[in-house]
Amino acid sequence: MLDQAFEALKTYDWGMDPKVLQPIDDAIVATHNDAAGRKDLEARLIAALNSAASRAAKDAVCRALKTVGTAAAVPALAALLPNEQLSHMARYALERIPDPEAGAALCAQLPKVSGKLKIGIIASLGVRGADAAATPAGGVFGFFRGADRSGTVPQLSTLLTDPDAAVARAAACALGDIGTPAASQALAAAKPAPGTQVAIADALLACAEQLLAAGQKRDARAVYERLLKNNPSRLVRSAVERGLKNCG
Amino acid sequence: MNEYKTTRRTFLKATGLATVAMGFPTIIPSSARGDATTPPPSERIVMGGIGIGNMGGGDLGAFVNNPAVQYVAVCDVRKNVCNGAKSNVDQHYGNTDCKAYGDFRDLLAHKDLDAVHIATPDHWHAIMIVEACRAGKDVFCQKPETRTLREGALVVAAARRYGRVVSGGSQRVLEDYRGIVRPCWGGELGPIKTINVEVGPLSQPCNLPAENCPADMDWDMWLGPAPWAPYNPQRCDGNFSTSGGSWRSYSDYSGGGMTDWGAHHFGGATFAVDVRELQPTEVNYVVEGDKKYLSYKYPNGIELTHNKPGRGNMQVEGTPGEKREPKPVPQYKAKGGICADFLHCVKTRERPFRDIELAVNTMAVCHLGIIAYALGRSLKWDAAKQQFIGDAEANRFLDRARREPWQL
Numbered sequence: 216m217l218d219q220a221f222e223a224l225k226t227y228d229w230g231m232d233p234k235v236l237q238p239i240d241d242a243i244v245a246t247h248n249d250a251a252g253r254k255d256l257e258a259r260l261i262a263a264l265n266s267a268a269s270r271a272a273k274d275a276v277c278r279a280l281k282t283v284g285t286a287a288a289v290p291a292l293a294a295l296l297p298n299e300q301l302s303h304m305a306r307y308a309l310e311r312i313p314d315p316e317a318g319a320a321l322c323a324q325l326p327k328v329s330g331k332l333k334i335g336i337i338a339s340l341g342v343r344g345a346d347a348a349a350t351p352a353g354g355v356f357g358f359f360r361g362a363d364r365s366g367t368v369p370q371l372s373t374l375l376t377d378p379d380a381a382v383a384r385a386a387a388c389a390l391g392d393i394g395t396p397a398a399s400q401a402l403a404a405a406k407p408a409p410g411t412q413v414a415i416a417d418a419l420l421a422c423a424e425q426l427l428a429a430g431q432k433r434d435a436r437a438v439y440e441r442l443l444k445n446n447p448s449r450l451v452r453s454a455v456e457r458g459l460k461n462c463g
Numbered sequence: 464m465n466e467y468k469t470t471r472r473t474f475l476k477a478t479g480l481a482t483v484a485m486g487f488p489t490i491i492p493s494s495a496r497g498d499a500t501t502p503p504p505s506e507r508i509v510m511g512g513i514g515i516g517n518m519g520g521g522d523l524g525a526f527v528n529n530p531a532v533q534y535v536a537v538c539d540v541r542k543n544v545c546n547g548a549k550s551n552v553d554q555h556y557g558n559t560d561c562k563a564y565g566d567f568r569d570l571l572a573h574k575d576l577d578a579v580h581i582a583t584p585d586h587w588h589a590i591m592i593v594e595a596c597r598a599g600k601d602v603f604c605q606k607p608e609t610r611t612l613r614e615g616a617l618v619v620a621a622a623r624r625y626g627r628v629v630s631g632g633s634q635r636v637l638e639d640y641r642g643i644v645r646p647c648w649g650g651e652l653g654p655i656k657t658i659n660v661e662v663g664p665l666s667q668p669c670n671l672p673a674e675n676c677p678a679d680m681d682w683d684m685w686l687g688p689a690p691w692a693p694y695n696p697q698r699c700d701g702n703f704s705t706s707g708g709s710w711r712s713y714s715d716y717s718g719g720g721m722t723d724w725g726a727h728h729f730g731g732a733t734f735a736v737d738v739r740e741l742q743p744t745e746v747n748y749v750v751e752g753d754k755k756y757l758s759y760k761y762p763n764g765i766e767l768t769h770n771k772p773g774r775g776n777m778q779v780e781g782t783p784g785e786k787r788e789p790k791p792v793p794q795y796k797a798k799g800g801i802c803a804d805f806l807h808c809v810k811t812r813e814r815p816f817r818d819i820e821l822a823v824n825t826m827a828v829c830h831l832g833i834i835a836y837a838l839g840r841s842l843k844w845d846a847a848k849q850q851f852i853g854d855a856e857a858n859r860f861l862d863r864a865r866r867e868p869w870q871l
Binding site: 229230231232233236240244247271274275281282300302303304306307309310311312313331332334335337338339341342381385388389413417420421424450453454457 | 597599613620623624625626667668669670671672673690691692693837838839840855856858859860862863864865866867868869870871
């Protein structure tokens with residue numbers, strides 16, 4: 216059955232019954248505690264990704280690699296990041312692969328793309344957290360929250376002044392997702408370009424909340440007080456006042 | 464209400480002046496002037512709607528016809544639907560003031576809006592709730608309120624950050640299960656042990672063929688954060704099927720019956736047994752013969768089951784021979800159903816009956832169940848960290864990457 220599913224992938228396209236690929240999903244479940252079986256499955260998926268299969272087929276492969284992909288799948292997925300048709304599905308897998316190679320690949324591709332693709336990679340780095348390209352650590356917002364060892368925060372920080380306001384807003388949002396003291400410092404130091412003020416203020420509020428949740432009340436208070444100095448909108452000011460009450 | 468009251472009054476005044484300046488004869492209906500039962504526009508809650516077909520059309524009607532509301536803007540990716548809704552709103556007020564947008568960000572930029580209702584397909588909900596909160600709007604969002612577990616934490620954080628009133632959209636939680644809720648809260652059943660929910664099916668992958676997209680449809684915007692796929696009318700049809708031929712059937716946009724009806728049934732069940740403020744600590748995947756079902760455990764020991772063989776929907780098991788002190792059953796804070804409850808809370812700044820955090824707790828039940836079924840195994844859940852315990856693979860299912868340029 217699994218062989219037939221991989222055979223079907225070669226000609227799979229929009230309009231075909233997705234049930235022909237069900238054995239791949241079944242194999243994902245069946246190989247949960249079978250390292251050799253899982254490795255073999257991943258290798259076959261990587262081969263399909265490197266083949267001339269259709270967009271629909273590679274879309275399906277990326278969905279499977281979201282669950283079973285490891286560092287071994289990263290080069291094939293990373294190669295798709297500059298591809299306008301498949302960049303999203305490459306991130307669909309890379310964003311959720313815990314291996315640090317996945318985050319490193321996203322970081323490496325970031326300077327090489329622009330516009331929407333850049334925004335997509337920024338968003339994925341934000342979701343992965345400060346340790347996007349380092350050791351997974353866990354946390355509520357960032358998938359791999361931990362110390363800033365990977366250079367993700369400095370890389371995103373430089374984008375806060377990007378001439379493309381949409382890129383700058385995405386970077387602010389990602390830093391808010393990361394929520395570490397380094398992220399909040401980068402946001403606080405940024406000189407907001409037109410069209411980015413709301414995103415930067417929101418990201419700083421997100422950072423302050425995460426610092427509060429981590430028990431770092433002094434750091435949280437500093438972020439809130441910094442926001443007050445920037446003549447915030449009434450909406451942000453009231454958010455700051457609520458936050459300051461929570462700082463005790 | 465939001466912080467833009469002065470601006471809103473200015474806007475309404477400006478709108479009236481603009482009408483005069485254009486030289487049209489102006490007949491002002493009582494709904495626009497205000498009367499003994501209708502507050503004047505400057506006192507009303509200014510609202511707009513995003514996604515106004517099917518459920519959104521019903522919500523629009525409920526809000527437009529509420530005298531506390533001045534409805535000023537509609538948004539839909541289907542131009543004909545959007546224009547039709549604008550026409551209906553204009554007819555209601557006897558003017559042409561309702562704005563029509565194809566992009567929800569333009570509607571949210573409307574500084575005079577106090578609140579929005581959202582009834583798009585589910586894959587859009589979280590982004591729109593968060594963006595609305597950032598814009599200072601209160602939100603009424605149709606259920607299912609989220610599509611992933613991570614989205615739940617983020618929509619609650621946004622609501623709390625900006626002090627917004629955000630209501631989920633299941634009216635059935637309070638209204639459909641009174642016969643179960645009353646004896647549970649009344650103490651007649653004694654300590655509750657279990658409750659079962661029957662709901663389904665799960666959503667499926669969609670690989671429908673490409674068809675010509677209607678000229679009035681912004682397909683890229685309909686897909687939004689979901690993976691790209693070619694237009695097909697069945698992919699985006701808003702009918703209520705969860706077994707094919709509608710977006711509710713397909714996993715890129717919906718959790719299928721598990722979330723669509725799950726929002727109601729799990730919401731009602733967790734309300735009945737009073738665990739609506741909690742999330743489960745584990746979901747057990749149980750195989751009995753050829754039957755598979757789920758058993759969720761709550762921190763207080765209550766068991767919630769899904770499709771347990773031999774149990775009916777909303778079948779509750781108490782402790783025979785024991786009674787508990789009765790508790791007053793929470794209710795809407797205003798007469799007129801869930802929409803009126805929301806509007807009341809917009810004015811008073813109370814939390815609505817279906818406060819977003821409670822709705823998110825229900826959605827967590829749905830999403831945890833979907834993941835357990837997908838992986839075919841039991842899972843332990845840390846609600847505080849919003850992570851699975853000791854299962855890195857399950858944690859990959861907490862969220863999924865959004866199609867650029869969408870971000871959450």
